[in-house]
Each structure stands twice: as structure tokens, then as C-alpha cells.
Amino acid sequence: MGQSARTAHERSEPLGWAEIQHPFHPLRGQSFPVLKKRRVSGVDTLILQGLQHGTFCVVREWTNWADPSPHDVLPPRLNIGSLLDLVDLLEHLSRTHQEYQQRGIDK
Secondary structure: OOOOOOOOOOOOOOOEEEEEOOOOOOOOOOEEEEEEEEEEOOEEEEEEEOOOOOEEEEEHHHEOOOOOOOOOOOOOOOOHHHHHHHHHHHHHHHHHHHHHHHHHHHO
16 A cells, blocks of 8 residues: 555745834844735734744734835936926027027127
């Protein structure tokens, strides 16, 4: 007789790593393997593999897996309107400079 097929679930690979970033969390700055993603009472959470105490749950928004905050995104330094205004200004200055040069040469 051969060996029976293995029926127990294999330990799945982590989904990645999550760093806790909430400023008041005691584990802030530490990274842990993400085992599962869950939604609990309408809140996205991550099940993380702890180093000493097994698994624990943390709110996704408290980690680097959080959606980017619109307040953290820097506004663009240049936009197309500003660049077009700059082109117009430079063309105007160039024309004005050429006119002054021509007047100076004609005198």
C-alpha cells in the first residue's frame, strides 16, 4: 500500500509584508507578513503573522497598505496652463528685446 494523500492544508505563502504606520500603535515601524485580508464591520483589516504571539489583526489604513491620502499627495509643481503662460511671456520678452535691439542699431 502506498502513502495516503496529504489532506491538511499547506501553509500558504504570505501576501506580502505590511509595515505598521499608525503613529500611536506600539508596533509602529515594524513589518509583518500578511496572511489574509478581511473586512470586519465594514473596515478593511489585515491578519498579520506576529513574531512572538501568533497572528494579530490590524486596520489596513494603519499600515503601508492604506490607500494614498489626498492630503499626502503633493500638488503638481507645473501645470499645462502655467507652462503655456510661461511660453507666451518668453515670446513677448523675446519680441520686445528684438525691437529694442533694432531701435538701437537704427540710431
